[in-house]
Structure formats: structure tokens, C-alpha cells
Amino acid sequence: MYFLNLWYLWFLPALAIPFLLNILKNRKIKHIEFPYYELLFNSKIKNLAHFKIVNYLLLFLRLSIIAVIIFFMARPVFVTKYADGKVIEDIPTVFIIDNSQSMSYLNGSISLLNSALVLAEKSILSLNKNISCALIYMNRYGNVEIMESYSNPEKLLNVLRNLKVQNHKFDVAQSIQMAVSYLQAVKSSAGKIVVLTDNQKHNWYEFQKPSVDKKININFIYPKGISIKTAGIVGFKFPQRLPLRGDKSFVAVTLKNFSDVEWENVNLKFFMEDELMDKTSVTLKPGQVLDHIFYYRCDQSKKFLKGIVKFECPDFSIDNNICIVFPSYYPDDIYLIGDNQMNLFLKYGLLTYIKDPGSFINECGIDSLGSIKSGVIIFNNYIDSETSAIQLKNFVAGGNCAVVFYTSVKDDKNSRQIAVAGCDMENPLFHPYKQMGGGVFSQIQFEAGKSERLFPELEQRSVLMKSADGIPFLEEISLGKGKIFVFYADSSGELSNFVKTGVFVPLLHRIMDRIITLRNGDIQYYNRDMSMGLDLSSDSRFSIQWITPSNQVFSPDSVFISGCYRIDNLPFDNPGFYTLKNGSGEKIFACNISAYEGDMTFIDENELTNIFADNKVSFSNLLENSNNVLTQNAQGSAIFIFICLLLCIVELLIANLAG
Amino acid sequence: MRKYLDPAVLAQLQGLELKAKLVVEGNLSGMHKSPFKGFSVEFAEHKSYFPGDDIRYIDWKLYGKSEKFFIKQYEEDTNLKSYLLLDTSKSMGFPEKSQTKLEYSIFLTVAMSYLMLSQRDSVGLLTFNDSICDYIPPRNEMSHLHYIVDILEKIKPANKTSISHSLKYLASKIKRRGLIILISDLVDDQENVLKHLAYLRKMKHEIIVFHIMHPDEVNIPYHGTVKFKNMENHGEITAIPDRIRNNYSKNLQNFINTYQQNCWQEKIDYHRIITSVPVEKAILNYIAGRKKV
Numbered sequence: 011m012y013f014l015n016l017w018y019l020w021f022l023p024a025l026a027i028p029f030l031l032n033i034l035k036n037r038k039i040k041h042i043e044f045p046y047y048e049l050l051f052n053s054k055i056k057n058l059a060h061f062k063i064v065n066y067l068l069l070f071l072r073l074s075i076i077a078v079i080i081f082f083m084a085r086p087v088f089v090t091k092y093a094d095g096k097v098i099e100d101i102p103t104v105f106i107i108d109n110s111q112s113m114s115y116l117n118g119s120i121s122l123l124n125s126a127l128v129l130a131e132k133s134i135l136s137l138n139k140n141i142s143c144a145l146i147y148m149n150r151y152g153n154v155e156i157m158e159s160y161s162n163p164e165k166l167l168n169v170l171r172n173l174k175v176q177n178h179k180f181d182v183a184q185s186i187q188m189a190v191s192y193l194q195a196v197k198s199s200a201g202k203i204v205v206l207t208d209n210q211k212h213n214w215y216e217f218q219k220p221s222v223d224k225k226i227n228i229n230f231i232y233p234k235g236i237s238i239k240t241a242g243i244v245g246f247k248f249p250q251r252l253p254l255r256g257d258k259s260f261v262a263v264t265l266k267n268f269s270d271v272e273w274e275n276v277n278l279k280f281f282m283e284d285e286l287m288d289k290t291s292v293t294l295k296p297g298q299v300l301d302h303i304f305y306y307r308c309d310q311s312k313k314f315l316k317g318i319v320k321f322e323c324p325d326f327s328i329d330n331n332i333c334i335v336f337p338s339y340y341p342d343d344i345y346l347i348g349d350n351q352m353n354l355f356l357k358y359g360l361l362t363y364i365k366d367p368g369s370f371i372n373e374c375g376i377d378s379l380g381s382i383k384s385g386v387i388i389f390n391n392y393i394d395s396e397t398s399a400i401q402l403k404n405f406v407a408g409g410n411c412a413v414v415f416y417t418s419v420k421d422d423k424n425s426r427q428i429a430v431a432g433c434d435m436e437n438p439l440f441h442p443y444k445q446m447g448g449g450v451f452s453q454i455q456f457e458a459g460k461s462e463r464l465f466p467e468l469e470q471r472s473v474l475m476k477s478a479d480g481i482p483f484l485e486e487i488s489l490g491k492g493k494i495f496v497f498y499a500d501s502s503g504e505l506s507n508f509v510k511t512g513v514f515v516p517l518l519h520r521i522m523d524r525i526i527t528l529r530n531g532d533i534q535y536y537n538r539d540m541s542m543g544l545d546l547s548s549d550s551r552f553s554i555q556w557i558t559p560s561n562q563v564f565s566p567d568s569v570f571i572s573g574c575y576r577i578d579n580l581p582f583d584n585p586g587f588y589t590l591k592n593g594s595g596e597k598i599f600a601c602n603i604s605a606y607e608g609d610m611t612f613i614d615e616n617e618l619t620n621i622f623a624d625n626k627v628s629f630s631n632l633l634e635n636s637n638n639v640l641t642q643n644a645q646g647s648a649i650f651i652f653i654c655l656l657l658c659i660v661e662l663l664i665a666n667l668a669g
Numbered sequence: 670m671r672k673y674l675d676p677a678v679l680a681q682l683q684g685l686e687l688k689a690k691l692v693v694e695g696n697l698s699g700m701h702k703s704p705f706k707g708f709s710v711e712f713a714e715h716k717s718y719f720p721g722d723d724i725r726y727i728d729w730k731l732y733g734k735s736e737k738f739f740i741k742q743y744e745e746d747t748n749l750k751s752y753l754l755l756d757t758s759k760s761m762g763f764p765e766k767s768q769t770k771l772e773y774s775i776f777l778t779v780a781m782s783y784l785m786l787s788q789r790d791s792v793g794l795l796t797f798n799d800s801i802c803d804y805i806p807p808r809n810e811m812s813h814l815h816y817i818v819d820i821l822e823k824i825k826p827a828n829k830t831s832i833s834h835s836l837k838y839l840a841s842k843i844k845r846r847g848l849i850i851l852i853s854d855l856v857d858d859q860e861n862v863l864k865h866l867a868y869l870r871k872m873k874h875e876i877i878v879f880h881i882m883h884p885d886e887v888n889i890p891y892h893g894t895v896k897f898k899n900m901e902n903h904g905e906i907t908a909i910p911d912r913i914r915n916n917y918s919k920n921l922q923n924f925i926n927t928y929q930q931n932c933w934q935e936k937i938d939y940h941r942i943i944t945s946v947p948v949e950k951a952i953l954n955y956i957a958g959r960k961k962v
Contacts (some may be wrong), residue, residue: 039907040895045760045856046772046886047899049924051906053916061907 015164018084024078028072032065051203064664071661073655082650085164102142104156104189105130105166108207109148109173111179115208115233117556117633122233125632126206127170131229133204134163142196145169146185148176154184156192182207185221186228200225206632219621227626230618235630263302269296279320280304343385344522346373352390352502355509359518379405386525387412390501395569399465407490411525413518414494415501418462425459431478438487439474439520451475451513456483456499456506464496465489473631493528495521692830714826715739722891749790749808749848753778754835755821758798760900762826763854763883768944770881774852775821776948777879781850782817784952786810790848794820797835798828804842829901830857846873854881855928856901863931870935877938879955881929884945887921889914 044050054582068078113123130145137143143159145166157169186203193201201223209232222228261280267273272295279289287306294300344360346353353373360371372385377388379401387405389412406412430451433440443450458481470488477483487494499506508514556564619627698765718727718738728743755778761771778794785792786809794817803820805813832853839849849869855862855878870876884890891910898905923940934940940958942951 035894038893040891040893042895042897043763043888044897045763045854045900046921046924047897047902047904047906047921050889050897050908050913050917051904053908053913053920206737343853460860 011035015083018080021080021083024076025073028069028076031072032069033249068661068664071657071664075657075661078650078653088334100138100141101200101202102193102196103133103137103202103204104144104146104192105133105169106182106185106189106203106205106207108180108182108205109172109175109257112208112209112210114175117233117236121206122632123173123175125233126231127173129632130204130206131167131170134159137163142192142198144189146188147173148180154181154188156188156190174330180207182214182219183218184349186222190220190222190226193226194223195236200227203227203229204231209618214613214617214621222622222625224624227623227628229628229630231630231632232612233633235631235633261304261306263303263304265292265294265300267296267298272296277320278302280306281320282306337384344371344388345378345382345385345387346371347376347379347387348390348501352500354665355503355514355520356388356501360522383408384410386410386522389414389416402494403465403489404491406494409491411492411528412429412494413521414464414496416464416496417457417496417500418459419507425457427455428458428479428481430454430456430475430483433484434472437474437665439524453511454483454499454506454508454513456508457500463498464494467483492523493609495525517634555612606655679856715741749785749788750793750805750843750845751785751790751848751850752793752795752839752843753781754832754839754849754851754853755794755796755824756798756830756832756851757796757802757824758825758828758830758856758901760830760854760856761881763900764885769826770854770883770944771824771826773942773944773948774825774879774881777852777881777942777951778821779814779818780948780952782814786814792817795835795839796820796824797838798826798833799831799834800828801838802837804838806842807847830854832857833861833865836862836869840865840869840872843874846875848875848877850877850879852879852881854886859924859927863928866932866936866937870937871934877939878928878932878940880939880941882941882943884943887918887943888916889955890915 082384093412101318105128107123113126114121117125134143134145139159140161143163143166144155145157145159147157147169149155157166159166178585186205189203193203203226208229209230263278263280267280272293274293276293277289277291280287288304290302292300292302292306346356346360350373357373372559376398379389379398384638387402387410389402402412402414433443433451435443454475455479458477463482464487465487468487468489472486473480473484474486475482475484481498483498485496485498488497497508499508501509504510546649552568553565554568556566558564615629618629715728715731716739718740722740728739728741731737731739757771761774762769782792782794789809791807791809792813794803794805796802796804802824805817805820830853832851832855836851843849851866866876866878888912893909895910896907897904924930926948929939931937938959940955942955946954
């Protein structure tokens, strides 16, 4: 036996309190010389011996109450047997708990996660507390986290008690890699990894086996003997935003029946803003994959829409409402003007912006410039003729936008490479970089020569990015109803490393967002980077409201981190359409995208044994654990309260009736 | 000012008359009925004779000197001998922190003495605990009161109570019938006390028993755990008064009832006085009760 909260034993001197009270009470006894002693003597019901016995009994009970309270607060742990009857080995152990959505599958009335938690708790308690021990689980953001015990298993038990199912795919590979790293870090000659999971096949897709030391044993504990046939997958195939094109918007859904039974006439419905947009009925054989496209008309005035695909399969036991929330933009046609070779970085940058850009991106020569009436022009050619300049100006002045890669230093022998030193953080383009600071752009280098600017005659311009000596790198020029974003660099990566840096693609995407939204008026917010659209102060405390789909309101306060105030974490719990507001009522829509579960069938034990061929791999049944209650949480508390109450009642009874 | 000779108390008692219910032995020509006549008449003063005055009281010797008729006038009272028995045992020293029963009883004794003396009755005093402390034979002069007070002022509560012993002693001292006033808390063997009282009663003495009790002895107004110590003997008990109050009250009531019944049977005047009642009021109450009888 050992104590989880050993320091509570420091309260043991509190046992002196009843003693002191008893002494004080005895001192407080009044001594009275009384004339009619005989009458009193005859009136007394109990004798002095009885009185003393009662006193000592009360003292004992009061001591017991305090002792019991201290004892239970110190959380005694009695080393128990493991589920299969063996005492767990005293070697460093890492428990990996899969808390993905599929672990909420109910086996009878108990979820798989609950069984896993109980088993993990039992195992942790059975370990010698001085043995290195850790727990790996998935947090609400879908990231795998590790919690080390540091000789205090209570930390792990607390995590277990609060562990919930998360709507994300559990990354087994990363978890095992993390466990291996931990075991290597504790420099033990041997180690053990206990994986409590439903062992679905989809967890192992694209699994890259980590290098696991031969001395590490791996124990997979999964629900043997049950067949989760009632779960499946709903996937989506669409760009990362819902494109609105004319009146026809669409979302493509991919269905795959991973179960071994046929889904017959399953209703599939698509809702937008709670309005049924389209529905269909599908039949899928086991293993069959089906693509379906929902077409719908979307209100173009809305830039953020909530869509839900409802999969009405009566056999499904897990949530089959998949929420999709993306900003809905009317996509413009994009014209890449210039040499194809020079378009290479731009094209692939845009490909990641729109996954299916086939119908939107047009590559054309400079000759076609005059014929383009609307859309977005990305100009990467030298503007060496007056005609091209006029055509570009006319295009922009007509209410369009253009991105121009312009450099005038091609033949300038005095040019030099300089770095970008800062940017206009107040511009919405750079909101995502607020937390990182302007230094993130310092990796960009560009050729600076005579500093000739594009269209110097246009006065409505602002420098968005510049070097330390003020030479502009990115300018925003307003012309008529449109804007031109000018990068003073080439798009081929010869004179500037800009297109080869990590900031190129995100910045290009943000410029595209900016341009698209400018078409429908100057919008205030973006949700691409979450929480970046609100005008929140970074140099003073602020608070926001986080409103969930069920209209629950949370008010996370800003914290001072890394030199500025910001919200550290937002409570992303469930998929849905959230609203983020600041005090003045300014608001932004944010989404939390549902993750999906994959193939629910179990991975074969032989397959796992082969993956970890160098290690000793064992398998146990998660469902063999008969105890389904977290002992420390429920039973322990109940016993504790019962004993305390019992002692208190007895104390009160004796104190009041035994006088 | 003397401690126990409170003019306020004594003023309240002026003019009151203590009537002996029973015939007492003595030269009674005033308030008290007496079987003896023309005895123990004491000269007081002369007054001029007027027609109609009893010529038997003409002072002929004075007529021989002055050739004028004067009538002799006499004191007509002082035919009752009363004995005040004051218990000075340790139990009379209760309570410790406020006016004790003994202090109260001394006031009562002084007041009663004054009352008797103002009626020209003789007053004697006997203080006792387990033995006789002081005995002052009865006298009827007012100056006797100061002597009594002198004695009382020196009294301190001590020793056990032996009422029977004092009663026996008094019986041996009294030759004629008189009034015996016992002032005590009666913390003694009840049977023995009653037996000796009855004995004195058989000797035709009139007996008044003032049973002095402190309110705390009646109510035991204590809370929590209390260790009660016997005041006159060894022994102590620890008790919670709230728990035993009812039983104690019953026992006390029985104790008092026994005295009341036995005294009533023996025609002894039993009167319980709670020390919270002022002395003068207690005496007035008592005398008022006597007049009704």
C-alpha cells in the first residue's frame, strides 16, 4: 500500500485537536460545592465511570473521524492484481488510450472507453509508484498528448477521470512513437507499452512503423469478441471551401460501407442552414465506395454557411451527422498571365488553394490580357509595353483585382539582395502572423536596385511589406474599384527566394481570399485562420464570447503570452457552427469540422505481430474487465462518505443520548 | 453602620406584631395571653390622677411627699421568651460568589430580633453547626440587639450541620415554654431533625422553622458538565445538570414536602424562604400568613 497524496499525512497532527478539546473541556468543567449533595446524588442517572467511558468513547470516535478523513484524502492505494490475475511487472510502462469517437461504442451499457479507463486505472494503481509511468491520449484538438506520472500516479488518474471521447482520428503511430521516445528518455533497460484501443483498421492506415527497441513489450488490449458492424464512414470530396458558381453550388460526398452487411436504401440528406437542400437514397454493398454530389442553390450574400450531411442509417450507433462549415465564396476565374515555366510555383500554390481548380485556373499569354473582363489576374511577366500597362489598369479600374510580380532590376548591376524586415500588421492579410510577429518574413530576400515602383503615377498605395531601409516588397495599389497587389519579386525564384519560402503559399491564399471577398464588398472577417478576424487588442486585456451551436456561451479571457494578449485555447469540443464575439458585438463565425471514423473492423492480430516483429507483442481482451467503475472516483468516495457519516452519527448519538 | 443592622430593614418592621398562636408561658398583660396575672409588672412612669382612674395604682408614698395624687404606670409586655437558632454550618455558605444563605439568615435573625424586642419580648440566640457556637440567653432590652449583632457579625460558615444537637441543647436550657425559631437550610438527617422538633413541640414550645434556600439550589441553573462537591462531607459527582434537573426537582420537592407534612402534623410553623426575596418582604409575607391562620 502507498499513498497517492502522501503530503496529506502532514495533517496527522490534527489528531491532537480532539485531545486538546478534551483537555479544554475537562478544564471547563465547573466545580461547584453544593449543599443538597445527597439529593443530587440520588438524582443522577449514570455514575462517574459511565461518564468517563462515554467521554473516552467520544474522544476515540472524534479521533477516528479525523483519521479517516486524512487517510482517505491521502488516497491509499492497495496494490491489486492485474485484470488477468498477474501482478504487473515493475518496468516503465506507457499506457496509450484511444479516445476517438469509435471508443464510445456501447458494449451493453458500458462504453469501450469506460472499460479502457477502468482497466488503465487498475493497471496504474498496481504499478510501483516509483516506476516511470506515462499516459498517452488525444486532446480535444486531436493532438496526442503524454502525461508523465513523476512518481505521482494521481496525476494520471486525474487525467483518466476527465478523459472524453474526441471527434478526431486517433493517431496510433504517433502515440507509439511518443511512447517509445518516453521509454528511451527514462533510460530503462526494458519497457512496456499498453495500447487500449478498439484496434480499428483505419487507425493503422498509412502507418509507418516507428523504430521500437527490442526490449519494449507491447500489449494490445482491444474488445475481442464483438463486431462493430453498425459503424461506417461518411467522407467528403470537395475543396476546402464550398464553391458557389452561378446558382449551382455543390458538395461531393463519398460513402464507403466498411461493414460486412449491405446498406439498403439508406437516406442521405444535405442540409444548409437547417434547410434541406438535397436528398438521395443509396444502397451500398459491403466494401463498396459511392460518390454522390449534392447540388444546391446557396445564398451568395452569406459568406459562412453551415452544412450538414445526414446519414440516416438505423444501424448506426455513432453520430452520423457530419457537420461541415466553410466559408462560401463565389470563386473567380484566375488568369495566370505569363510564361508557363514561371507559373510553376504559382500554379501549385493555387492548387492547394482550390483542390479542383481545373475549371477556375486559366493559363494564358500576355496577348490575352486585353480580352479578360473579370476574374483575377496574376501577372508574372515583365510589363515592358505601354499597352500591357493600360490593359492591366483598365482591368483593375473596372472593379477587378490583380496580383503582379514585378521587378525592375533585371539588368541593374548595382542591385543587392535584401531581406524583408516587417509588415503592416494591421492589414487583415497579416492577421495570422500577429502572434508570430513580423520576423516570420525575414526569410524572404529580394533584389533591390533603383527601387523603381510599378505605376508610380498612382498615388493611392500603401506599403504592406518592406525591407529594413524602407524598400517596399509588397504594395497595395488602389485603382478605381479594384486593387493591385504588387510583389517586387519574380515568381520564378531566380531573383527572390519568396516563392520558395514557407510563407509564400499561405500569403498567396490570403491574398486570394482578400481579392475574392473584395468583389462582394469589403468584408471584415476571415475564418480561414480562426479568431484572426476580430479586432482584438494585443497590448491590453480583452475578452471574447465563444458561442456554441447550442447557444452555450463561454467567455475565455485573454492571457499574456509571448509579449501580447491572446486567447490561448478556444473550447473546441464538438463539430458545429460557432460564433466568436468580442465585447462590442463584433463577431466572426468559426467552424469546427467533424473528424470521421474509418474502417471499424479490427486489424488482424497477425498483422500487428508482423508489424512489431522484433518485439514481444501480446493481446488481451478489453471486455474481460468485470469492474466498470473508476474505483477511486465512485466506490472510494462512497465508502469514504459512508464511514465518515457513520462515525458522525454515532458520535452525535453518544454525545446526546449517553450523558 | 453595623453590617446587619440595616435601618431600612428595621424601619419596615416597626409596628409589626408577632402574635404567638399558642399560649406561652410568661407574665402577659399585653398582647400575649398568659395564665399568670399581676406578675413581673415593671414601673415605667407617673401621671397625674384624674377621676375615674383606678385608685389601686395611686402612689401613696409620693402623695405623702407632695400631697398630690399620681398614678403609677407600668410596662405591660416582655412576657414571651423567644430563641433564635441560627445554622452556621458550611452549607449555609452557599453560594460562594454572591450573598450566602448565612448572610441572608443573619439579616433575618437581626430583623426578627428587632421585631421581638420592639414588642418587649425577650430574645435569645443560639448559633450552631455540628456543635454549639454561641448561646445568648433571652433578654428584652433593645440594647440586647447590639449584643446579638456583635455575635452574628463574627460568624463564618464552617463544619457540618447538626440541628438535632442544637435542639437538644436548647431543650436542656429552656425552663419555661417559649418561641423557638430555627433558621437553617435543613441540610441534615431529616428524620432526626423532625424527631427532635417533635420532642420540643411536646414540651409545649412554639416552633417556627425558616427553611432558607438559595434559588440555585432550587433550579440548579448550570449547564455543561459540572462537578458537584459535597459541602459538608466527602464526595463529588460529575453530572450534566440539564439531564438531572427533573429528577433533582422531584427529590427536592419530596424533601420539602416531608418537612411540610410533618411540621403541619406537629403544628410547627414551617416556612420556606428563597434568598432572592428581600428579608423584610420575607418577614412581612410570613407574618401576613400567620395572621390568616
